[in-house]
Amino acid sequence: MSALHLTDGLRPGMRVFQPGMSNESALLVRELTQDPERAAGVTFCGVQFPGIDSFDPLALHPRARQWSAFMTPGLRTGLREGRAELVSMDYVALARHLQTGEPMDLAIAHLSLPDADGWCSPGMAADFLPLVWPRARRRVAHLNPLMPSLQSSFRVHVSELDAQVISPEPLLDFKEPTAGEVERRIGAHVAGLVDDGDTLQFGIGSVPLALADALVGHRRLRFHGGLISGGVQKLWEAGAMHEPSVVTTGVVLGDAGLREFAARLSPLRLTSVDRTHDLSTLAAIPRFMAINSAVEVDLFGQVNAERMAQGIQAGPGGLPAFALGARASRGGRLLICLAASARGGSVSRIVPSLSDSALCTLPRHMADIVVTEHGVADVRDLDVDRRAQALIEIAAPEHRAALSEAWSGMRGKL
Numbered sequence: 001m002s003a004l005h006l007t008d009g010l011r012p013g014m015r016v017f018q019p020g021m022s023n024e025s026a027l028l029v030r031e032l033t034q035d036p037e038r039a040a041g042v043t044f045c046g047v048q049f050p051g052i053d054s055f056d057p058l059a060l061h062p063r064a065r066q067w068s069a070f071m072t073p074g075l076r077t078g079l080r081e082g083r084a085e086l087v088s089m090d091y092v093a094l095a096r097h098l099q100t101g102e103p104m105d106l107a108i109a110h111l112s113l114p115d116a117d118g119w120c121s122p123g124m125a126a127d128f129l130p131l132v133w134p135r136a137r138r139r140v141a142h143l144n145p146l147m148p149s150l151q152s153s154f155r156v157h158v159s160e161l162d163a164q165v166i167s168p169e170p171l172l173d174f175k176e177p178t179a180g181e182v183e184r185r186i187g188a189h190v191a192g193l194v195d196d197g198d199t200l201q202f203g204i205g206s207v208p209l210a211l212a213d214a215l216v217g218h219r220r221l222r223f224h225g226g227l228i229s230g231g232v233q234k235l236w237e238a239g240a241m242h243e244p245s246v247v248t249t250g251v252v253l254g255d256a257g258l259r260e261f262a263a264r265l266s267p268l269r270l271t272s273v274d275r276t277h278d279l280s281t282l283a284a285i286p287r288f289m290a291i292n293s294a295v296e297v298d299l300f301g302q303v304n305a306e307r308m309a310q311g312i313q314a315g316p317g318g319l320p321a322f323a324l325g326a327r328a329s330r331g332g333r334l335l336i337c338l339a340a341s342a343r344g345g346s347v348s349r350i351v352p353s354l355s356d357s358a359l360c361t362l363p364r365h366m367a368d369i370v371v372t373e374h375g376v377a378d379v380r381d382l383d384v385d386r387r388a389q390a391l392i393e394i395a396a397p398e399h400r401a402a403l404s405e406a407w408s409g410m411r412g413k414l
Contacts, residue, residue, distance in 0.1 A: 107140075125273055177206045202292070
């Protein structure tokens with residue numbers, strides 16, 4: 001049944017799942033901005049990734065609330081004001097919570113127009129909505145004529161909708177940062193570790209783009225991950241991908257060019273987080289190469305991918321699942337990629353040990369391969385001394401002496 005507004009069903013006390021990432025609804029944002037009183041007393045729940053989503057529910061109304069697994073600038077303010085909840089869940093735990101916890105009072109979807117049989121595609125993201133939708137007490141949708149219809153394990157029939165609003169709205173564009181010399185050097189090191197026929201997982205950012213540039217000469221590569229970005233498009237168009245293989249992901253994130261590419265990519269299949277990040281699925285993929293970034297790595301091999309000195313920047317996301325999957329895969333590897341230093345070279349991102357301003361996203365027993373622009377440290381089978389030395393050797397040269405001195409002092413207290 002049609003509704004005048006997507007937000008007509010909002011009521012104080014409700015927990016509402018709203019679309020995020022590449023499926024953020026400009027219609028929903030506009031309606032709430034124009035009538036912020038609708039947000040009063042509502043708790044907004046969704047997976048909003050820092051630097052991608054623009055929707056800030058806490059800025060709408062002083063009595064709006066938010067529940068999230070990722071830190072954003074708006075959420076940080078909400079935590080100080082007591083209007084926000086930040087949960088410490090990776091994607092696997094988040095998926096389980098959405099499937100078994102208290103159902104949402106309202107789930108809002110951003111979908112394509114229905115086909116001749118009444119089926120709507122979940123658009124550019126099928127990661128978390130499929131977990132929320134079946135149990136939600138009320139379900140409404142923004143049906144967007146501009147939303148591509150991609151192949152997905154999840155779809156919505158119009159008969160399931162309690163209300164719908166049809167409105168052509170611009171889709172969220174994400175522009176990936178340009179790769180610089182540091183990223184190109186990291187990408188070249190990673191490409192030297194990838195063999196033809198490997199299955200890759202990587203996300204967004206300048207390092208994946210640089211990696212794609214370095215991999216265009218490879219062949220028969222496959223992809224399984226949480227999202228695809230411009231790097232996958234570059235590899236496909238260069239002939240580096242194994243075209244008969246299914247490209248499995250939960251999200252397509254990029255600009256109009258990537259959306260057009262995804263719409264004509266016949267092997268592409270969108271599916272939910274409980275499948276893209278399922279350990280048994282990942283373990284069954286031979287030579288699964290999980291390629292991810294970090295804030296810092298210490299000399300024990302512990303990885304902080306969430307918090308800088310100024311505070312939490314993200315969440316664990318899919319990294320723990322992909323790390324476990326790579327370790328369980330026959331021939332699989334986990335690659336953690338990061339620039340060796342920050343702040344113009346004044347701060348080393350290879351550190352003696354994680355400080356009280358860091359969060360341990362991956363413990364030392366999961367350490368595998370660490371890559372900086374200065375080289376590759378394969379530390380999986382090394383003892384503590386050789387591991388520390390391997391990591392010092394890929395640190396920025398100006399920080400190596402201090403790291404060696406710090407390790408000497410730490411070693412005496414093991």
